[in-house]
Amino acid sequence: MKKYMFSAAMAGVLLLFNFCATNPVTGKKDIVLMSEEQEIALGAQSDPAVLAQFGLYEDKALQQFIQQKGQAMAAVSHRPNLKYEFKVVDSPVINAFALPGGYVYFTRGIMAHFNNEAQFAGVLGHEIGHITARHSVQQQSKSTLAQLGLITGMIISPELAQMGNELSQGLGLLFLKFGRDDERESDELGVEYSSKIGYDASQMADFFQTLQRQQESSGQMIPDFLSTHPNPADRYATVHKLAEDWKKKENLTNAKVGRDSYLKLIDGIVYGEDPRQGFVENSVFYHPELKFKFPVPSGWAYQNSPQVFQMAPQDGSAMMNLMLVPGDNLEAAAQTLLKNFNLEPVESKSVTVNGLPAIAVVADQKQEQQVIRTLTYIIRYGNYNYSLMGITTANNFNNYFQTFSNTMQNFAELTEPDKLNRKPERIRIITVPQSATLSQVLQNNNIKQDRLEEFAVLNGMQLSDRVEKGTLLKVVSQ
Template sequence: MKKILTKFNVSGLLAATLLICHSCATNPVTGKKDISFVSKQQEIAMGQQADPEVINQFGLYPNAQLQKFINEKGQKMVAVSHRKDLKYEFKIIDSPVLNAFAVPGGYVYFTRGIMAHFNNEAQFAGVLGHEIGHIAARHSAQQQSKTMLAQLGLVVGMVISPEFAQFGEQAQQSLALLFLKFGRDDERQSDELGVEYSTKIGYDATQMADFFLTLKREQEKSETEPIPDFLSTHPNPADRYETVKELAAEWKQKVKTPNLQVNRNSYLKMIDGIVYGEDPRQGFVESNVFYHPELKFQFPVPTGWAYQNSPQQFQMAAKDGKAIMALTLVPGKTLEEAAQQLLQKYQLQALESKKETVNGLPAYALVADQKPQQEQQQQQQQQTPTIRTLTYLIQYNGTIYSLMGISASTDFENYFTAFSSTMQQFRKLTDPAILNRQAERVRVKTVAKAGTLAQVLRQYNVPEKRLTEMAILNGMELNESVTAGSLVKVVQR
């Protein structure tokens, strides 16, 4: 028995070794062999699939100058990188969250939120190099390989139960690539590459270290109002500051380039007017009501429910994760046609339906079930409850809106009142104060009179409760001296 077992183990080890060796690829940065089940072609395909989903989810930020800037700097940096064999694309997406991320195949994204918080081109360049470093070192592909090796599924973190993910339309594997958490070694390597690449194209990489302090302060400020963790793809920046400063000093000696650039004023002038925080024109929640000034409608959000807004949909979820509601647009010339398309799309079986009027608007109410497919039941080896939905289709201004409430059939009665009350309070938005609500924007000011940052900010009528927030936005301390003629950022409507 012992001999047979030993022979079996050796055979298994040999087979595994052959499989791993067959799946090795040379890392462009280190030159060493890495385990990879993802080929270059697959990597490109993943990026091509993920890119339209990213754009649909967040939207591009509509600023041609900034889009041109990130692409020009990105392409210049690719030319000095370890991996020039990909067609890179660089885009700024319309999200207020402070983040930058890369997906396989050469796609790099910066949010307008992080662009607003940079205080010079050198800070931007360091983070840009970091993200290109993830692609150059094939970190996303390696993470995907590790995931496949461990037979773990990639699912976007959601505030709702997994069985409802198909309705949220956020669980696609390609979009989930954005949310891979890189390990310490990967992040350290990308920091090193960020310093190297930004220095090679003429920027002072010390500024990259300074930006980590801004991120640290932003995280500390957000402890009571946490940054949405669906974009928190990077580890805590606190311990990276000193390391990056040392790396920057080393690379400054290596390249021997005099006058490495910071370019503070030119960057600040370029982002003057960038949207800051949530853009109310795209919809916002205030006093438990969702308003959409552009589309001119409103409806309540159940008390205590979490919510998330995107260009594609507005989603609400009960804190216990047992129910969600989602507002989306649905195709169809009539409400009945839209209802049929909805049933077909989600493979729902109608239980009851009726024509309604919701605050003077034509509507169609529909209760429908979705039972688990047989193979799902077999895979899970347990009884999965039927999903029950209540949908109100509402016709308004030539568009059909779907408000769908979703829960397990066993919980449906508990949430029916919340579902129906929300849907029946969908109405036209007529309040001029809401209709005319404008986004806050970063405004760059030339300091007329020297003083501390706090004194300067007060000159521009910054409220006391927002002084710390503006200090972080400027990458400065409130007691720091500001000279006359220098530029500072404030936020105004």
């Protein structure tokens, strides 16, 4: 038996050698379970899902800008052979992310928070760095190998099997270290790539301060040891030093910042939630473009995306979602829904919801440990089939039935003019008419007292900072 186990172990070692590849950035050998062709294919397959989830932000000049700067930076990167794509997606969240194979996405939320081209370029280089260093491929490979090792251990040792859950959690913490290392390496690459196309990479460090202040003001600070990203304050000093080193290497005596040009570019960008895509006010969800509304249960959290609106209580014991279901009629839509979610109908009936034809269906999904029970109202309105589905366990169903029903039976046509005509806030770039503190300038432009700090962060400044006449600043209007 020991002989066979030794042979299997040797076979595993040989297999790992076959999966070694030279890292394009470090030149060292990495264990990866994916070829470059597979990496490119994975990105290409995932790109439509990202666009379906967020939507492409409709601003031709902004899309051209990210493509132009992205392609220039990709050309000086460690993997210029890839076919890169750069896109701004329609999300208010402050985020940027990359898919394997050359796909980079910036949200309109992060575009709104940059205050010059150099800050943008540094983060763009950081995301390209994740691709050139094959970070996502490495992490997937490490995760796969770890899971394989854990499963093998469970088969060989019954005592180890009893610790399976604890070991799985431990693996997550183990690979967190690699995540931080990846982020640091991408910071270094962001500095390198942005410097190589002439930008002042120290500006990326300044943007980390904006991120830190944003996290603090929103109450979303993440403890350093639980975050895959290094603490913004720690990154500040490191990136500043790296930027100075690269200025010397590239002889950048007049590195580009591009403050005014960038601010003019984002003049008019949607800021925050876009009510045209639906918004919640006083525990009611309104959708001005599709002209419907329904109540959100009191105390429930919610999340909105172009594909689905989700609601759930804080304890996660139930959830509801709204989505569109294809079908020429209600019966066809109901069959599609049951099939797609592998639901077995318990009962169904035709109903009317505020004058709209609908079908109410109770259906189960049987799982190994329990039965999930759903109540769904499929409502025909404006040539669309709207599905409002409530989901919980069969044991909890009676407790949530009235909550589900109240939301579904109050789906109605939206007619209130103030909701139908709600406009999003947009960033407006103003020229300061006379020197004053930032606080004074913002108040003179109708920024309310409780939002002053928000707009100080947005402008990357302190409220007490003196702003000189002629300076460009961000404010908002509808």
